[in-house]
Amino acid sequence: MPLAHSALRTLGQLLLVLLPLSQVEAEALSVERQTQLQHLLAQDCGSCHGLRMTGGLGPALTRQALANKPREALIATVTHGRPGTAMPPWNALLNEPDIAWLVDRLLEGYPTP
Numbered sequence: 001m002p003l004a005h006s007a008l009r010t011l012g013q014l015l016l017v018l019l020p021l022s023q024v025e026a027e028a029l030s031v032e033r034q035t036q037l038q039h040l041l042a043q044d045c046g047s048c049h050g051l052r053m054t055g056g057l058g059p060a061l062t063r064q065a066l067a068n069k070p071r072e073a074l075i076a077t078v079t080h081g082r083p084g085t086a087m088p089p090w091n092a093l094l095n096e097p098d099i100a101w102l103v104d105r106l107l108e109g110y111p112t113p
């Protein structure tokens, strides 16, 4: 069954890609840190992207808007900003697990209805 075999191989490759990334998140953030980040998302990110992430000065960051964007690309944008645009780099304020956590909230859909 070549089809099932190649599907399995694709799944294996996907897991290889996803595992190290999920480990970034697995360095579980404290509840306190999560609360701070949630606040930052609404207040700071929300000031440009809209309180409900439906867009403003910056583009919409809803689950639908981000559906086709690779997680790593979004993490890179938040980390380094987009030079020449209003999107600032956040790496002075946030570490990698923080940024991964924020991007995962956006990919899951934030704010949750």
Ligand code: HEC
Residues within 6 Å of the ligand: 040, 041, 044, 045, 046, 047, 048, 049, 057, 058, 059, 061, 069, 074, 077, 078, 082, 085, 086, 087, 088, 090, 102
């Ligand atoms: C001062 C305004 C401003 C703030 C604050 C801001 N952003 Fe942005 N953001 C932008 C703009 C403008 C863009 C679009 C840049 C471009 O044209 O490529 C952007 C782009 C992005 C993108 C890429 C979206 C895509 O479709 O590729 C992500 C993800 C993002 N911002 C997340 C965040 C997060 C998370 C925060 C808070 C930690 C944040 N932004 C804070 C202005 C802002």
